[in-house]
Amino acid sequence: MQAFVTGDTNPCRPAADAKSNKIFWVLRGCSGMTEAAKTILIVDDEADLAESYALRLDDHYETKTATSGGEALTKLGPDVDLVLLDRRMPGMAGDDVIKRIDDWELEFQVILVSAIDPDTDIIDLPFDGYLTKSVSKDELLDAVEQVFLKQRYEELVAEYNAAAETYDVLREAYSRSELEGNEEFAELEDRMAELEAEFDETIEKLDDSSVTNLLA
Structure with a gap:
């Protein structure tokens, strides 16, 4: 998964309490999105x-x-x-x-x-x-789909960056053995994997010009 750059504020706010050796973090906006009808x-x-x-x-x-x-x-x-x-x-x-x-x-x-x-x-x-x-029906549907795909791409970038920042902070604060078995950390890793998979699927659906514009 490539590194992403975004100016969005990080919605995942990690905090580590080293004294008690416990991990606390709030994953605001890092859960999977439920797609409602547009x-x-x-x-x-x-x-x-x-x-x-x-x-x-x-x-x-x-x-x-x-x-x-x-x-x-x-x-x-x-x-x-x-x-x-x-x-x-x-x-x-x-x-x-x-x-x-x-x-x-x-x-x-x-x-x-x-x-x-x-x-x-x-x-x-x-x-x-x-x-x-x-405008034909196919042209209309394709144009609308491409716009929503580009929007979803940008949402995925923001969410992945936020989750990755949380992940990096926790990896710096704790050893791998300390994080193993932590349910919330495992959920964070699973969510990052889901985001990577959805990112790849979204890129596959975007036409070449949309991909070029997004990566420019």
């Missing part, structure tokens, strides 16, 4: 097209729709994982919505959808994927 907010001023996207995604995700930028902002909430956002809409355009999301520091994945090929005007837009209309 929710996608589909935003397009053409209601029929928004519903069409929803039908293509309904077998795999929870969906809800909005037909304007203003309506989209009212439907954004903690239940939304990804916004499928039309760039060109009357009133508040998709670009304005994505800037508002960024200004509010909201944590959503965003895929832009447009009939216009991407140009340099997208440089300052924070987004995670770009689709050019018309």
